[in-house]
Amino acid sequence: MRHLLDTRTLSREDALRILDVAEDMRDTQSREIKKLPTLRGKTIVNLFFEDSTRTRISFEAAAKRLSADVINFSAKGSSVSKGESLQDTAQTLQAMGADAVVIRHGASGAPQTLATSGWITAGVVNAGDGTHEHPTQALLDAFTIRKRRFGDDSRGRDLAGVRVTIVGDILHSRVARSNVWLLHTLGAQVTLVAPPTLVPQDVSRWPARVVYDLDEALSARPDAVMMLRIQLERMNAAYFPTEREYSRRWGLDARRLATLADGSIVMHPGPMNRGLEISADAADSPRSTVLEQVANGVSVRMAVLYLVLAGERSGERDTNAEEH
Numbered sequence: 207m208r209h210l211l212d213t214r215t216l217s218r219e220d221a222l223r224i225l226d227v228a229e230d231m232r233d234t235q236s237r238e239i240k241k242l243p244t245l246r247g248k249t250i251v252n253l254f255f256e257d258s259t260r261t262r263i264s265f266e267a268a269a270k271r272l273s274a275d276v277i278n279f280s281a282k283g284s285s286v287s288k289g290e291s292l293q294d295t296a297q298t299l300q301a302m303g304a305d306a307v308v309i310r311h312g313a314s315g316a317p318q319t320l321a322t323s324g325w326i327t328a329g330v331v332n333a334g335d336g337t338h339e340h341p342t343q344a345l346l347d348a349f350t351i352r353k354r355r356f357g358d359d360s361r362g363r364d365l366a367g368v369r370v371t372i373v374g375d376i377l378h379s380r381v382a383r384s385n386v387w388l389l390h391t392l393g394a395q396v397t398l399v400a401p402p403t404l405v406p407q408d409v410s411r412w413p414a415r416v417v418y419d420l421d422e423a424l425s426a427r428p429d430a431v432m433m434l435r436i437q438l439e440r441m442n443a444a445y446f447p448t449e450r451e452y453s454r455r456w457g458l459d460a461r462r463l464a465t466l467a468d469g470s471i472v473m474h475p476g477p478m479n480r481g482l483e484i485s486a487d488a489a490d491s492p493r494s495t496v497l498e499q500v501a502n503g504v505s506v507r508m509a510v511l512y513l514v515l516a517g518e519r520s521g522e523r524d525t526n527a528e529e530h
């Protein structure tokens with residue numbers, strides 16, 4: 207795998223390969239083998255133009271557990287504030303020896319540009335671009351659903367027949383987009399729930415059903431309910447209900463939590479707006495996989511970095527490659 211840019215073009219075969227390698231990585235961690243020598247001598251740059259807690263730290267932890275050297279770059283406090291371009295920034299970091307660049311950027315398509323422009327030769331991993339995609343989040347979500355469903359018997363399995371309901375600010379969510387494509391590729395059935403004003407205009411072209419009433423969606427007893435963060439920083443008051451109204455109609459609270467089927471899980475990519483899209487009862491309940499998702503994220507990112515930097519190259523089909 208040369209790059210990981212999105213889940214829309216990720217094949218079922220490659221998605222399962224990442225999830226299965228992540229299982230191996232998780233096993234080594236659970237056997238207290240904290241550090242593998244696999245990427246010794248490689249340098250990974252975390253190039254973050256937007257804020258992050260989970261993604262940046264978990265890519266750093268993943269790289270270090272594979273014995274790679276890590277350079278953390280944050281646009282804040284860098285020469286980006288003096289007007290330095292993405293091209294010059296990336297080429298500067300490559301000149302310092304970057305073998306792979308993990309990029310989060312506010313512009314949709316920035317990772318694709320980095321991978322296809324010829325500016326750098328390093329592998330590129332998308333850590334979230336604008337409202338476009340967040341592929342490693344979707345992969346760790348799929349890993350978590352699969353693990354909860356199949357336990358130690360997860361390897362090689364897809365999510366055929368699993369019903370996932372994604373609730374909230376679909377309009378601004380790169381997490382929702384990556385999840386819809388990946389879950390569909392893995393055979394899951396996806397339902398989206400949101401106020402009409404937070405549903406993207408092109409949603410009819412997505413492989414998902416759209417419902418506007420959360421109670422109606424929950425009455426279908428989904429296997430997983432994924433709550434999304436309301437992105438208040440991107441919200442325009444003209445199309446967002448009041449927070450109180452939103453919470454009442456689309457929030458996951460104790461009453462709705464109690465209606466979920468046995469075995470149904472509650473997911474959230476974080477960071478959470480407690481009391482808005484999810485109540486403390488739901489976030490902290492035994493059904494919640496929020497912290498499992500974070501822990502699984504390290505294993506999944508170890509798998510992605512391994513496959514980008516040490517996976518076989520000759521003769522492999524280059525899904526998510528620069529031609530896309």
Ligand code: CP
Pocket residue numbers: 257258259260261262334340343475476477
């Ligand atoms: N889920 C996620 O991307 O969180 P961060 O913004 O903290 O990385």
